[in-house]
Amino acid sequence: MSDKLAKILAAAHDHATTVIAPNVDAWNTTRKWPRDASDKAGAVGLTGLYAPENWGGQGLPLAEGIQVYEQLGLGDGAYAFALSMHNICTFAGCGYGTEAFKEKWAHDLTSGRKLANFALTEPQSGSDPMQMYTRATMNDDGTWTISGSKAWVSLAGEADVYFTVVKTSDAPGHKDMAMIAIPADAPGISFGPLYETPSYNFLPMSEMYLDNVVVSEDNIILPVGQGLQGSLMAIDIARVSIASGCCGLMQSALDTALSYAKNRKMFGGKNLDLDGIQWMLGEVATDLEASKLLYRKAAEALGTPEGPLMAAHAKRFVPDAAVKAANTCTQVLGGMGLLQPYGLDRLSRLAQMLRIVDGTTEISRVVIGRALQKRAAALPDLPVPQGFGEADAKAAPFAAQ
Structure with missing residues (x-):
């Protein structure tokens, strides 16, 4: 280091x-x-x-x-x-x-x-950026006029500039996408009511509305044709970053459970002396170590051909492990784990939020599944065992029934 x-x-x-x-x-x-x-x-x-x-x-x-x-x-x-x-x-x-x-x-x-913050998702499209309606049109003086809306914008109304992905025509696909930095004080930008997010109320999130917002061509971050590719790279970085943050969350939950269990008296001893408690927290500890190795490996792969797949692996595994860890540690504290001062209820809800943002666990599974399909296509077909015809091979699994 x-x-x-x-x-x-x-x-x-x-x-x-x-x-x-x-x-x-x-x-x-x-x-x-x-x-x-x-x-x-x-x-x-x-x-x-x-x-x-x-x-x-x-x-x-x-x-x-x-x-x-x-x-x-x-x-x-x-x-x-x-x-x-x-x-x-x-x-x-x-x-x-x-x-x-x-x-x-x-x-x-x-x-x-x-x-600064990033604005890609739209209310109607969710995880499908191809269904983007925000439009940017170049004016005769080189400026750009932008209209549309974005959803799940973090630091809504708090950030000073929003890196916004737009389409520049009505043509299908992504070849006309660009990324433009829109200052928060630009005329025509506004925000909807803040989302109700009980475990992270301090982080403002809402929809962002763009009504004929005009920005300078100096504010183009990624030119037409590079907007989606750059956005996907940003999302891969975000996914690995989320996995990293989840490891801190898991460590916090584990330390809270250990601090409680080492002093909690039960059945003539301390909770942490009980095999059941040790096994529960031991599983959390193993998941934490595996999560650290996975997100760090994924971080090393960013910018390489393996980067998107490794980011998907990290985003699929680590937030799930964090949800499990927060729930397990809450269980170790019993009823006390539900009390606000211990913070485990907040960690449980945060872990669930981190499973969803910047690509749900299910989206990560889609990425992984497509990679497996490509790998399968490159593998040789397994030979049919001698004596089995095609029809016999299909029927074989049911022969013993």
């Missing part, structure tokens, strides 16, 4: 334990994004993880920077998720944006003085 990464991970751990964990319940009560907290995250380098150093970033490779969310997840998975999306947008803006965009936005984004 490099000295830079060790320093960043230590800063993330400290941020989780001293800023997030002690305050997250109060944030949920006030139902407001803790801008002072994200300002502190920016001050210690957590808002420009992958951006180049000359633009104020840390310059970390994806495989290293993604480990930050494991530490932030110790405090809260939704907070880690929001910062992961900001970092993905900052990475895109600093890496692919125009020079004019970088001059105006880069340092503010890498420092966390301004926040």
Whole structure:
């Protein structure tokens, strides 16, 4: 581990334990994004993880920077998720944006003085970006006019700029898609009522409406024809980042259960002395170690041909393991696990949320299934056993009935 990464991970751990964990319940009560907290995250380098150093970033490779969310997840998975999306947008803006965009936005984004978020999903299309209705039209002066709506926009009304995927024609397919950065103060942008999200009320989410919003051509992050490809890469990064944050969530749940069970007296001893409790928590510990290995392997594969499949494996396995871990640890505490001060109810709901965002578990299974179909097509056919005709082979499984 490099000295830079060790320093960043230590800063993330400290941020989780001293800023997030002690305050997250109060944030949920006030139902407001803790801008002072994200300002502190920016001050210690957590808002420009992958951006180049000359633009104020840390310059970390994806495989290293993604480990930050494991530490932030110790405090809260939704907070880690929001910062992961900001970092993905900052990475895109600093890496692919125009020079004019970088001059105006880069340092503010890498420092966390301004926040960014990603807008792809639409109310009617869900996980199918081909059914996109948001349109961007180039004007005679080179500006773009954008109209449409997006759903499940994180940091809705709180972010300073939204990296928005649009279509530029009515032609079917994705060859006309682009990504444009839309400033929050652009005339014509508005947000619907905040979604009711009881386990992460501090993270504003809602629909975003674009009514003839005009932006400069300087704000094009990915030009026409590259919008979908870039968005899929962003989603792969997000999926692995979510898996990383889930590992922090699992560790938090496990530590809570261990802290309780080591002192809880029952049947003449301590809960943690009981085989049943040890086996339950031991399974959580194994799932946690497997999850760490899987998300880190997936992070190393990002940007390679194996990246999308590895991201799907991580997104399918790790959030499921987090749901199981949160529920198991709640069970270890018995009735006490339902009480708010222990935080396990919040972790259970957060884990379920992380199973869904940026591609549900079922979507990951689709990606994995398609990869298996390709692999199967490349494998030789198994020979039919001697003496079996085609009809006999079909009937053979039922012969013993």
